[in-house]
Amino acid sequence: MLDSPSPKRTPLSDLGEFALIDRLTAAVEIKAPSTKKGVGDDAAILDFEDSEVLISKDLLVEGVHFDLGYVPLKHLGYKSAVVNFSDIYAMNGIPSQLLIGMAVSNRFPVEALEEIYAGMLLACSRYGVDLVGGDTTSSQSGLILSVTAVGHVPKGTAVRRDGAQAGDLLVVTGDLGAAYMGLQVLEREKAAYQANPNLQPELQGHEYVLERQLKPEARKDLRPLLKDLGVTPTSMMDVSDGLSSEILHLGTQSGLGCTIYEDKIPMDPQMMHLAEEFGINPITAVLNGGEDYEILFTIPIAEWDKIKGNPSLTPIGHMTQDKVFQMVTNAGQSIPLEAQGWTAFQGE
Amino acid sequence: MLDSPSPKRTPLSDLGEFALIDRLTAAVEIKAPSTKKGVGDDAAILDFEDSEVLISKDLLVEGVHFDLGYVPLKHLGYKSAVVNFSDIYAMNGIPSQLLIGMAVSNRFPVEALEEIYAGMLLACSRYGVDLVGGDTTSSQSGLILSVTAVGHVPKGTAVRRDGAQAGDLLVVTGDLGAAYMGLQVLEREKAAYQANPNLQPELQGHEYVLERQLKPEARKDLRPLLKDLGVTPTSMMDVSDGLSSEILHLGTQSGLGCTIYEDKIPMDPQMMHLAEEFGINPITAVLNGGEDYEILFTIPIAEWDKIKGNPSLTPIGHMTQDKVFQMVTNAGQSIPLEAQGWTAFQGE
Numbered sequence: 149m150l151d152s153p154s155p156k157r158t159p160l161s162d163l164g165e166f167a168l169i170d171r172l173t174a175a176v177e178i179k180a181p182s183t184k185k186g187v188g189d190d191a192a193i194l195d196f197e198d199s200e201v202l203i204s205k206d207l208l209v210e211g212v213h214f215d216l217g218y219v220p221l222k223h224l225g226y227k228s229a230v231v232n233f234s235d236i237y238a239m240n241g242i243p244s245q246l247l248i249g250m251a252v253s254n255r256f257p258v259e260a261l262e263e264i265y266a267g268m269l270l271a272c273s274r275y276g277v278d279l280v281g282g283d284t285t286s287s288q289s290g291l292i293l294s295v296t297a298v299g300h301v302p303k304g305t306a307v308r309r310d311g312a313q314a315g316d317l318l319v320v321t322g323d324l325g326a327a328y329m330g331l332q333v334l335e336r337e338k339a340a341y342q343a344n345p346n347l348q349p350e351l352q353g354h355e356y357v358l359e360r361q362l363k364p365e366a367r368k369d370l371r372p373l374l375k376d377l378g379v380t381p382t383s384m385m386d387v388s389d390g391l392s393s394e395i396l397h398l399g400t401q402s403g404l405g406c407t408i409y410e411d412k413i414p415m416d417p418q419m420m421h422l423a424e425e426f427g428i429n430p431i432t433a434v435l436n437g438g439e440d441y442e443i444l445f446t447i448p449i450a451e452w453d454k455i456k457g458n459p460s461l462t463p464i465g466h467m468t469q470d471k472v473f474q475m476v477t478n479a480g481q482s483i484p485l486e487a488q489g490w491t492a493f494q495g496e
Numbered sequence: 497m498l499d500s501p502s503p504k505r506t507p508l509s510d511l512g513e514f515a516l517i518d519r520l521t522a523a524v525e526i527k528a529p530s531t532k533k534g535v536g537d538d539a540a541i542l543d544f545e546d547s548e549v550l551i552s553k554d555l556l557v558e559g560v561h562f563d564l565g566y567v568p569l570k571h572l573g574y575k576s577a578v579v580n581f582s583d584i585y586a587m588n589g590i591p592s593q594l595l596i597g598m599a600v601s602n603r604f605p606v607e608a609l610e611e612i613y614a615g616m617l618l619a620c621s622r623y624g625v626d627l628v629g630g631d632t633t634s635s636q637s638g639l640i641l642s643v644t645a646v647g648h649v650p651k652g653t654a655v656r657r658d659g660a661q662a663g664d665l666l667v668v669t670g671d672l673g674a675a676y677m678g679l680q681v682l683e684r685e686k687a688a689y690q691a692n693p694n695l696q697p698e699l700q701g702h703e704y705v706l707e708r709q710l711k712p713e714a715r716k717d718l719r720p721l722l723k724d725l726g727v728t729p730t731s732m733m734d735v736s737d738g739l740s741s742e743i744l745h746l747g748t749q750s751g752l753g754c755t756i757y758e759d760k761i762p763m764d765p766q767m768m769h770l771a772e773e774f775g776i777n778p779i780t781a782v783l784n785g786g787e788d789y790e791i792l793f794t795i796p797i798a799e800w801d802k803i804k805g806n807p808s809l810t811p812i813g814h815m816t817q818d819k820v821f822q823m824v825t826n827a828g829q830s831i832p833l834e835a836q837g838w839t840a841f842q843g844e
Binding site for chain 1: 512532536538544548549550551553557582584593595596597598629631632633634635637638640645646649656734749
């Protein structure tokens with residue numbers, strides 16, 4: 149319903165494989181110094197000199213990860229790229245290349261694929277990343293995007309999930325839970341539209357949560373910020389699932405537990421108001437919601453002074469020798485943190 | 497019909513996301529010196545020191561690229577990995593890492609995914625490649641595999657498609673057309689089985705073409721062979737589509753044309769007999785068939801002596817200044833070479 153009208157519809161069958169690839173990649177430019185050869189050969193050629201290479205991969209399936217009923221194709225392309233850049237930032241790295249696979253059914257015209265590519269290329273251009281390869285093929289139903297992001301990091305400076313120490317402060321960027329509330333708004337308006345197609349969607353006043361859901365950004369500012377502050381994280385990951393399972397990953401891989409404090413969790417007021425409207429506890433959106441694409445990291449407690457008062461960085465708890473994961477609520481109770489993660493197979 | 501009986505069927509919904517990933521990656525070992533960190537973090541960490549990095553990506557869709565009616569899952573996993581290694585060899589590189597994305601519908605039990613993984617890991621082990629990452633998710637229908645291969649090559653020694661010179665000899669490894677004939681046998685036996693499920697498939701005597709289709713190997717022997725012979729190719733690519741469109745790619749990207757000779761094309765006798773049985777001209781299987789995963793490359797004519805008589809290497813023609821692509825037939829006629837490539841969108 150947010151999609152722009154696309155008057156021209158060229159059937160995919162009008163183009164062969166090679167003409168389609170040529171058309172989709174016509175606007176691709178190579179800018180990153182590490183890209184020696186992009187699309188058009190058996191493989192891309194990259195040169196990272198003394199840096200280590202980071203590589204991450206994601207598969208996005210229509211009806212599972214996105215709903216074209218309310219996700220504009222260009223936003224979908226943008227988001228698919230950005231969430232993969234987020235994985236590279238979450239290693240303290242810099243994304244530099246992207247490879248895209250698309251499987252599409254015949255119901256998509258060529259122009260739809262061009263919209264997706266336009267979104268991906270916009271993200272690439274904003275983040276200084278080159279599109280260097282991929283594959284486009286048909287599917288029997290729906291749209292599937294496969295995204296591989298490549299980045300780099302000076303040798304020995306990648307920050308993994310398993311380096312946290314007992315006593316370390318757990319810090320998060322930005323605020324949490326808004327992308328999940330954005331999804332609730334979209335689902336509500338979709339249901340209203342299905343009940344009455346003449347209804348205009350009520351999206352006013354929800355700009356922040358909708359943007360967090362439809363057009364998230366990755367924290368490219370964190371790496372230079374930590375450098376300026378002179379802070380070296382001991383562990384790091386991005387918050388793509390809910391905060392709860394991310395903390396369990398980080399703690400488990402570091403062989404530790406973690407205590408967080410509900411009153412420390414950064415939440416946007418718009419998100420909190422909406423949660424109230426929907427009858428959802430905002431902390432539930434934070435712990436189990438997902439898609440925030442903020443960065444979670446640990447620093448030695450001695451470095452607290454360096455980040456104190458920084459509006460982008462919020463300490464929310466600390467790592468513990470005891471392998472116990474808990475949150476101290478506003479009421480002073482301790483409740484266990486539980487893994488939610490992805491349960492797409494359930495209930496199908 | 498070739499699949500081994502798999503008595504245990506654990507529904508995917510019995511496992512959560514994290515338990516499924518743990519189970520699938522339990523057998524993953526890291527061996528390549530360039531792998532610093534594999535699965536389990538936001539991104540894999542690789543270190544290629546002074547080498548350039550090669551990266552290639554492929555999307556394989558059930559019903560488009562494979563038919564589970566006759567492709568055993570373990571073979572599918574093996575082939576998906578190997579065809580991506582082939583892309584790295586086709587740059588004169590050495591594959592070293594693999595990332596796998598799988599989207600699967602609920603009709604697949606966990607054991608089916610384990611079979612696919614087992615095939616991929618077998619290929620990895622045979623080719624000295626580490627599985628370092630990926631993503632597993634649900635799909636609404638069918639199975640989709642997304643494969644990213646990473647490799648490396650000493651700086652400046654990658655061989656691209658665009659380096660051929662007029663007068664260069666065009667050389668191909670192995671023999672061509674057999675994978676296509678293997679597919680014809682499988683399609684025939686599938687049709688016979690559907691007509692009468694009590695029929696046993698007649699696969700005896702067709703081992704070579706079936707193996708070329710179901711379990712192809714990539715030409716890892718070519719790089720050391722060329723080194724031994726002291727030959728430096730000017731351009732190189734793999735034969736994954738039919739020979740015809742591959743020659744058009746290589747010639748067009750090099751700004752040249754090409755003349756090949758039908759009587760020089762290497763074909764296996766079993767393939768030729770089968771083509772006769774099916775009433776197919778064997779040269780059609782070669783030009784338009786695909787999935788041979790041999791390597792096509794050009795060398796200066798002055799280097800002909802170095803490869804002469806080598807059973808793995810067959811000169812089949814030469815590059816021309818004229819941008820004309822033609823084959824001289826056994827009858828002495830010149831016929832134009834035409835792009836076929838992938839036309840999966842057609843006829844749907």
